[in-house]
Amino acid sequence: xxxxxxxxxxxxxxxxxxxxxxxxxxxxxxxxxxxxxxxxxxxxxxxxxxxxxxxxxxxxxxxxxxxxxxxxxxxxxxxxxxxxxxxxxxxxxxxxxxxxxxxxxxxxxxxxxxxxxxxxxxxxxxxxxxxxxxxxxxxxxxxxxxxxxxxxxxxxxxxxxxxxxxxxxxxxxxxxxxxxxxxxxxxxxxxxxxxxxxxx
Numbered sequence: 001x002x003x004x005x006x007x008x009x010x011x012x013x014x015x016x017x018x019x020x021x022x023x024x025x026x027x028x029x030x031x032x033x034x035x036x037x038x039x040x041x042x043x044x045x046x047x048x049x050x051x052x053x054x055x056x057x058x059x060x061x062x063x064x065x066x067x068x069x070x071x072x073x074x075x076x077x078x079x080x081x082x083x084x085x086x087x088x089x090x091x092x093x094x095x096x097x098x099x100x101x102x103x104x105x106x107x108x109x110x111x112x113x114x115x116x117x118x119x120x121x122x123x124x125x126x127x128x129x130x131x132x133x134x135x136x137x138x139x140x141x142x143x144x145x146x147x148x149x150x151x152x153x154x155x156x157x158x159x160x161x162x163x164x165x166x167x168x169x170x171x172x173x174x175x176x177x178x179x180x181x182x183x184x185x186x187x188x189x190x191x192x193x194x195x196x197x198x199x200x
Contacts, residue, residue, distance in 0.1 A: 016054040017108055019172075019193055023137045024058055026171065026195070027103070030133070038086055039103040042129065044094050044122075044138075045110025049075035055106075056083040065090045065097050095122055099129035107138030109191075112147075112154050119154040123164060132200020136168070142190030144177055161192045168196035 027039065038061040043052045046064035052075055055062045064075055064087065072089035090097065095118030099105060105126045114122055126136055141148060141155045148155035156164075158175065165173075172195040180189045 014048075014050055016051050019137055019139075019195070020051050020054060020106060020108070022172075023104065023106075023135060023195055024054075026135070040101065040131075041104040041106055042099055042102045044097070044099075044105060044107040044126075045113075046071050046075065046089075047108075047110070051106060051108060052087070055104075056080075056086060059086075060104075061086045063088045063090060063100060063102075065092065065094065067091065067093045094118070097122075097125075099125045101131050102129050103131055103134045105129060105134070105136045105138075107136070109139050111138060112141030113152065114154055115152050116154050127168075127198075130168075130198040132198055135171075135195060135197045137195045138193075140164075140192040140194060142175070142177065142192060144188065144190035146187040146189075148190070155190075156192070158192065161194065165194065165196045169199055171195040171197055 038059055040063070041055045041060045042063045042065065043055065044065050046052045046066045049064065049071065052062050052064040064072070066072065069091050072091050075087070075089055094110065095114055107126070111119060111122065130136060140161050141153060143155045143157055145155060147153055161173065172193065174193040176189050176191045176193065178189060180187065
């Protein structure tokens with residue numbers, strides 16, 4: 001069993017992350033009525049599938065992308081006929097994924113597991129994929145985080161995060177810098193929780 005499968009077991013049954021629920025409300029507040037076609041979301045690092053399922057339940061078309069084969073298996077095991085035609089699962093490294101045009105790119109606790117070169121290229125693809133009025137939502141790893149010095153991660157200062165968001169309308173950037181708990185045990189979290197919208 002991979003470490004990610006162990007993680008999925010540890011977080012089984014959790015609710016969707018509050019940031020995603022806030023973003024769904026933002027889209028609902030933007031709209032004058034239901035969209036004529038399902039909005040498109042790309043879940044980068046879909047993991048245990050909780051957020052992908054929440055998006056599907058909200059009527060979205062979802063691309064669930066993860067490097068771990070168990071992620072796709074878990075998500076499709078309970079496939080509902082009500083949303084079967086709105087889900088695509090992709091098993092690949094995020095650094096190799098060509099992000100399709102999207103109303104939402106959701107990257108929850110995933111982008112910072114890319115090395116710096118892969119991170120920069122992936123971030124550029126995310127920005128290019130956002131449709132006018134589309135949003136990026138997710139987390140960036142701060143330099144004070146316990147994982148910041150781990151090989152294969154990309155940690156950023158707040159100034160660097162804001163530079164990445166230049167040209168987007170930043171709707172939220174909340175800083176978390178405190179001791180806490182991960183599925184693996186106690187750690188120090190330093191995260192930037194971000195929602196940014198492409199003008200248009």
